[in-house]
Amino acid sequence: MKIKRSDIEKSGPVTLERVADLAGVSPSTVSxxxxxxxxxxxxxKKAVEDAIAHLxxxxxxxxxxxxxxxxxxxGVVTQAIDSPFYGPTLRGIEEELDTAGYSPLFVxxxxxxxxxxxxxxxxxxxRVDGLIVLHGRLSDQALKNTSKNLPxxxxxxxxxGPGLFSLNFDNFTGGVLATExxxxxxxxxxxxxxxxxxxxxxxxxxxxxxxxxxxAGIAFDSRLVMSGDYQEITxxxxxxxxxxSGQKFTxxxxxxxxxxxxxxxxxxxxxxxxxxxxxxxxxxxxxRSLYVIPPMSTVNQPAYELGQLAATxxxxxxxxxxxxxxxPAPQLIARDSSARP
Amino acid sequence: MKIKRSDIEKSGPVTLERVADLAGVSPSTVSxxxxxxxxxxxxxKKAVEDAIAHLxxxxxxxxxxxxxxxxxxxGVVTQAIDSPFYGPTLRGIEEELDTAGYSPLFVxxxxxxxxxxxxxxxxxxxRVDGLIVLHGRLSDQALKNTSKNLPxxxxxxxxxGPGLFSLNFDNFTGGVLATExxxxxxxxxxxxxxxxxxxxxxxxxxxxxxxxxxxAGIAFDSRLVMSGDYQEITxxxxxxxxxxSGQKFTxxxxxxxxxxxxxxxxxxxxxxxxxxxxxxxxxxxxxRSLYVIPPMSTVNQPAYELGQLAATxxxxxxxxxxxxxxxPAPQLIARDSSARP
DNA sequence: TTGTAGGCGTTATCAG
DNA sequence: CTGATAACGCCTACAA
Numbered sequence: 001m002k003i004k005r006s007d008i009e010k011s012g013p014v015t016l017e018r019v020a021d022l023a024g025v026s027p028s029t030v031s032x033x034x035x036x037x038x039x040x041x042x043x044x045k046k047a048v049e050d051a052i053a054h055l056x057x058x059x060x061x062x063x064x065x066x067x068x069x070x071x072x073x074x075g076v077v078t079q080a081i082d083s084p085f086y087g088p089t090l091r092g093i094e095e096e097l098d099t100a101g102y103s104p105l106f107v108x109x110x111x112x113x114x115x116x117x118x119x120x121x122x123x124x125x126x127r128v129d130g131l132i133v134l135h136g137r138l139s140d141q142a143l144k145n146t147s148k149n150l151p152x153x154x155x156x157x158x159x160x161g162p163g164l165f166s167l168n169f170d171n172f173t174g175g176v177l178a179t180e181x182x183x184x185x186x187x188x189x190x191x192x193x194x195x196x197x198x199x200x201x202x203x204x205x206x207x208x209x210x211x212x213x214x215x216a217g218i219a220f221d222s223r224l225v226m227s228g229d230y231q232e233i234t235x236x237x238x239x240x241x242x243x244x245s246g247q248k249f250t251x252x253x254x255x256x257x258x259x260x261x262x263x264x265x266x267x268x269x270x271x272x273x274x275x276x277x278x279x280x281x282x283x284x285x286x287x288r289s290l291y292v293i294p295p296m297s298t299v300n301q302p303a304y305e306l307g308q309l310a311a312t313x314x315x316x317x318x319x320x321x322x323x324x325x326x327x328p329a330p331q332l333i334a335r336d337s338s339a340r341p
Numbered sequence: 342m343k344i345k346r347s348d349i350e351k352s353g354p355v356t357l358e359r360v361a362d363l364a365g366v367s368p369s370t371v372s373x374x375x376x377x378x379x380x381x382x383x384x385x386k387k388a389v390e391d392a393i394a395h396l397x398x399x400x401x402x403x404x405x406x407x408x409x410x411x412x413x414x415x416g417v418v419t420q421a422i423d424s425p426f427y428g429p430t431l432r433g434i435e436e437e438l439d440t441a442g443y444s445p446l447f448v449x450x451x452x453x454x455x456x457x458x459x460x461x462x463x464x465x466x467x468r469v470d471g472l473i474v475l476h477g478r479l480s481d482q483a484l485k486n487t488s489k490n491l492p493x494x495x496x497x498x499x500x501x502g503p504g505l506f507s508l509n510f511d512n513f514t515g516g517v518l519a520t521e522x523x524x525x526x527x528x529x530x531x532x533x534x535x536x537x538x539x540x541x542x543x544x545x546x547x548x549x550x551x552x553x554x555x556x557a558g559i560a561f562d563s564r565l566v567m568s569g570d571y572q573e574i575t576x577x578x579x580x581x582x583x584x585x586s587g588q589k590f591t592x593x594x595x596x597x598x599x600x601x602x603x604x605x606x607x608x609x610x611x612x613x614x615x616x617x618x619x620x621x622x623x624x625x626x627x628x629r630s631l632y633v634i635p636p637m638s639t640v641n642q643p644a645y646e647l648g649q650l651a652a653t654x655x656x657x658x659x660x661x662x663x664x665x666x667x668x669p670a671p672q673l674i675a676r677d678s679s680a681r682p
Numbered sequence: 683t684t685g686t687a688g689g690c691g692t693t694a695t696c697a698g
Numbered sequence: 699c700t701g702a703t704a705a706c707g708c709c710t711a712c713a714a
Contacts, residue, residue, distance in 0.1 A: 015707055026685045031709060041683065062412065062468050063707030065403040066690045073467075081435055081447075082428025091423045094449060103463065106422075106447055108435060122444065127403045232632045261632045268634045291573045291602045293609045293634050356691055367701045372693060382699065404691035407706045411693095 014055045023051040034059060065127040074314055075123030076104045077133045079111050084258065085284055085303055086134055092307020093132060100315050102129070113137040120146065130314045135201075151317040153310045157200060165313045165323040167306060171201045174299040174330035175208020175255075176215075178281045181297065181332050182251045183216045186340045187279060189249040191224040193238045193259050199230070205255045205283060223247050228259045235262025243270055250341040251279035257286045257298055264292065264337075275339035285333055294336035302328055355398045364392040375400060406468050415655055416464030417445045418474045420452050425599065425627055426644055427475055433648020434473060441656050443470070454478040461487065471655045476542075492658040494651045498541060506654045506664040508647060512542045515640040515671035516549020516596075517556075519622045522638065522673050523592045524557045527681045528620060530590035532565040534579045534600050540571070546596045546624060564588050569600045576603025584611055591620065591682035598623035598630050598639055605633065605678075616680035626674055635677035643669055 016034075020027045025044050032038045033048050040048075051057070065071035074097055078086055094104050105128055109116035116136050123131060128150070133143070135156035143152060147164040155167045182190050192209050195202025210220050224247060226238035235254055239262070242249070254260035260282030264274060272278050274294055282289060282298040289296040306327060313323035357375075361368045366385050373379045374389050381389075392398070406412035415438055419427055435445050446469055450457035457477050464472060469491070474484070476497035484493060488505040499509045523531050533550050536543025551561050565588060567579035576595055580603065583590070595601035601623030605615060613619050615635055623630060623639040630637040647668060654664035 013707085016709095017707075027708080028686080028710080029684065032684090035709080037710085039683070044684085058462075058466050060468070060707055061466060062403055062406040063690095064709080066407050066692090066706085067708040068690060068710080071403070081431045084425075084428075087423030087425075087428065091421065091449070094422055103446075103448070103467070105444075107444070108432070121399070125399055125402055126444075127401075232629075261629070264634055265632055265636070288573075288602070288629060291606055293605060295606070354691085357693095358691075368692080369694090369701060369703095370699090373700090376693080378693085380699070385700085401691055404706090405693075407690085407708090408692040409694080410706080 013060075014057045016057070016059065019048065019051045019055055019057050022055065023047040070129045071127045072101055073103045073105050073126070073128050074311070075120070075126070075128035075131045076106045077109055077116060077119050077123070077131065077136055078106060079109055079135060081106055081108045084286055084288075085256075085301075088287075088304035089134065089307035089310075092304040092309075093311045094307075096308045096311035097315070102315070104132075109136065111137065113139075117142070124150065130318060132310050132314055134310075135199075137198075151314065153314045153317070153323070155306060155310060163317065165317065167309055167313065167325070167327060169201070169301060169306070169327045170330055171204035172208045172211070174283060174301070175205035175253075176212045177208075177330055177332045178205075178253050178283060178297075178299050179209045179212035180216075181334060182253060182279060182281060182338060183212065183218070185251075185279065185338060187251040188218055189221075189224065189247075189251070190218075191226070191242050191247075191249045191252045193226050193228045193235060193252065193254040193263065195255040195259070196229045197227075202230070202255050209253060221247075224249055228255065230256050230258060232258045232262040232265075235259030236266045237262075239263040239266035243267075243272075249278075251281070251338070253281045253283075255283055257282035257284040257289045257296065260289075260296060260298070260337075261292060264296075274337050279338040279341070281338050290335070297335045297338040298333050300331045300333050354401075355396045357398070357400065360389065360392045360396055360398050363396065364388040410468065411470055412468045413442055414444045414446050414467070414469050415471045415473060415652070416461070416467070416469035417447045418450055418457060418460050418464070418472065418477055419447060420450055420476060422447055422449045425629075426597075426625055426642075429628075429645040430475065430648035430651075433645040433650075434652045435648075437649045437652030438656070443656070445473075450477065452478065454480075458483070465491065471659060473651050473655055475651075476540075478539075492655065494655045494658070494664070496647060496651060504658065506658065508650055508654065508666070508668060510542070510642060510647070510668045511671055512545035513549045513552070515624060515642070516546035516594075517553045518549075518671055518673045519546075519594050519624060519638075519640050520550045520553035521557075522675060523594060523620060523622060523679060524553065524559070526592075526620065526679060528592040529559055530562075530565065530588075530592070531559075532567070532583050532588075532590045532593045534567050534569045534576060534593065534595040534604065536596040536600070537570045538568075543571070543596050550594060562588075565590055569596065569603075571597050571599060573599045573603040573606075576600030577607045578603075580604040580607035584608075584613075592622070592679070593619060594622045594624075596624055598625040598627045598637065601630075601637060601639070601678075602633060605637075615678050620679040620682070622679050630674075631676070638676045638679040639674050641672045641674050 016030050017027050020030045107119040109119050130151040133154045140159050144161045151163045153165045158168045159166045228234035228238050252263050282296050285298045285300040289298050309325040316323045357371050361371045448460040450460050471492040474495045481500050485502045492504045494506045496508045500507045569575035569579050615621050623637050626639045626641040630639050650666040657664045
C-alpha cells in the first residue's frame with residue numbers, strides 16, 4: 001500500500017484544506033473568502049473566518065504564486081542596496097507596500113544595463129506582481145516591452161504606457177535654484193562639479209546651472225566646470241584641480257552632496273574656510289548634510305517620498321486603478337556653507 | 342543548429358517538461374540532472390543540457406519551493422533597510438549569496454522584538470531556506486527554538502546550538518583601543534557618549550572605556566559620561582550638556598561615528614576647534630568618517646565583511662557543513678580629529 | 683451560492 | 699539508471 005505524504009503529516013502545516021475541513025466547507029469556498037473573488041453566504045463566511053483564526057492559518061505565498069495568483073511581492077531594482085541616496089527610498093517603498101501586505105524583493109543592478117536585465121529575469125522567475133525600477137539603465141523600449149506582462153513603476157525618467165508609470169524629479173529647476181542662490185548672494189564666478197554624464201539627473205542639473213548663469217547675464221566659463229561621478233573622492237579631485245588651475249572663483253556648486261563633501265575636504269586641506277573663503281552648495285539634501293561642518297546648503301530631493309509614491313502608484317496599478325502622484329518641486333535648503341563672497 | 346524564435350516561444354513558459362520532451366527523456370531525469378540528485382547516463386545528460394541551452398530554460402524557483410521545500414532564498418532580518426552602518430553588510434550578504442544562486446529577502450524589524458517575530462513569520466511563510474538576523478532583539482531561547490527548523494546566523498551576540506551560528510565583534514577591545522589612543526596622546530579627562538543601553542554593543546564599548554581608564558590609573562568620573570542613542574542628534578545634545586556642565590575635559594569618545602558627527606557639530610557651534618581645542622574619536626569607521634572635517638579617528642568595524650561572513654556561514658550550514666569564520670579584531674584608525682591636548 | 687476537478691512547475695517515491 | 703505517479707498548497711474554470 002502506498003503511503004501518501006498527507007497521511008504522514010496529518011498535523012503538519014496549517015493548510016487551506018484543513019481550514020475547509022474544520023469549517024465544513026470546500027477549499028474553493030475558503031479561497032473565495034480569502035480573495036474576495038466571489039460572494040459567499042454570511043454563515044459560511046463566519047465559519048471559515050473562525051476556523052482561520054482558530055488554526056492560525058496563513059496562506060502560503062509560494063503555493064499562491066504557483067497557482068497563478070499573486071505572490072504579494074514586488075521586485076525592486078536598485079543600483080546598490082547601500083546607496084546613501086536611495087536608502088530612504090527603499091524604506092519608503094517597504095513601509096508603503098507593507099500597509100497593503102506586499103513585500104519588496106530588493107536586487108542590485110550596479111549601474112549596469114546587462115546586470116539590470118538579469119535582475120529583472122530573476123524577479124520575474126520569482127513571480128513578482130510588479131516591478132519598481134530606480135533609475136534603471138534599460139532602454140525605454142525594453143521597459144515598455146516588459147510592462148506588457150508586468151506593471152512597472154520607474155523613477156528618473158518620464159515615460160508613459162499601459163502598465164507603466166514614471167516618477168521624475170525636476171533636476172533642471174533644482175540646478176537653477178542652487179545657482180540662483182549663489183548668484184543672489186553676490187557670486188559671479190561659480191564653479192560646477194558635474195556628475196556622471198550617463199546619468200540624466202546629472203546633465204539636467206548642469207543644464208540648470210548654465211541656464212541660471214545665462215539668465216543672470218554671467219558668461220559660462222568651461223574652465224570652471226569639472227567632471228565627477230557622484231562619489232566623494234571625485235569631489236576632492238575636482239576641487240583640487242579647480243584650485244590648482246589658478247582660476248578665480250568664490251563658490252562651488254556640486255551636482256550632488258557626496259561630491260560636495262569631497263569638495264569641502266579639499267578646501268579644508270587647502271586651508272580655505274567655508275563659507276568665508278568659499279561658498280559651497282550641494283544637491284540631494286542627504287540626512288548627513290545637516291551634520292557636516294558647516295551644515296551644508298543644498299537642494300532638497302525627496303528620497304523617502306519617492307519610495308512612498310512609487311509604491312503607492314504600484315499598488316494603484318495592481319488594484320486596476322490609474323496610478324497618480326508626482327514628486328514635489330525642488331526646494332533650496334540654505335544653511336551655513338553659502339554666504340556672500 | 343540555429344535557435345528559432347518559434348522554438349523558444351512555443352507556447353508559454355519554458356518548463357522542465359518541455360526540456361524533457363525535447364531531450365526525449367522523462368521530467369524526473371531532467372530534475373536529477375538539474376539537482377545532481379542521482380547519477381544519469383552521459384548520453385542523456387548531454388541531450389538534456391543541449392535542450393536546456395537551446396530553450397533557454399530556467400527553473401522556476403516558485404515551483405521548486407512548493408515541491409521541494411527549497412526556495413534558494415535567505416531571509417535577512419535587519420533593523421532598518423537604510424541603516425548607515427548595515428548598508429555595507431547587506432551588500433556583503435547579497436554578493437556572497439549571489440555566488441551560490443541564493444537571493445536575500447530583506448525585512449526591517451525597527452529595533453522591536455515583537456516586530457522582529459512578525460518579520461520572521463513572514464519570512465517563514467515565504468519558505469526561506471535560512472535566516473540571517475542582524476543584531477536582533479529576540480531572546481536566545483526564541484532563536485534556539487526556531488533554529489530547530491530553520492538554520493540561523495545571528496550577529497551581535499555569542500550563542501551556539503545546532504543550526505545556529507553567531508558572529509560577534511569585540512566591542513570591548515574596540516572601546517579599549519579608542520580610549521587608549523586618547524590616553525597615549527596625553528588626555529586625562531576624556532568624556533564618553535554612550536549608546537542605547539539596550540544595545541549590547543554599546544555597553545561593551547562603555548566597559549572598554551572604563552577598563553582602559555582604570556588600566557592607566559585614571560579615575561572614572563561619571564560626570565563625563567552622557568547618554569545617547571546612536572543617532573547624530575543625541576551626539577549634539579550630549580556634547581551640549583557636557584560643555585554646559587562646566588566640567589573640564591580635552592577629549593570626547595563617542596560610542597559610534599554618528600554621535601561623533603553630532604558632537605563635532607556641537608563643538609563647531611561652540612566655536613571649539615577639532616583637534617586643537619578638543620579631540621574626538623568615534624566608532625564604526627563609516628565610509629563618511631573619512632570625508633568629514635577633519636577626517637575622524639575611529640575604530641574600524643568590518644561591516645561589509647560581517648555580511649560576507651554571515652552569508653558564507655549560512656551557505657555552509659545549508660551544505661551540511663559546520664559553519665566557520667569570525668570577525669577580524671578591532672583596529673584603531675587614527676586620523677586628524679585626535680591630537681595632543 | 684457552492685463543490686468538484688484539473689492544473690501551476692518541480693521534486694520525491696517507488697517500481698522497474 | 700530511468701520513468702510513472704503522487705504530492706506541494708492554492709486558484710479557477712466548470713458544473714450543479
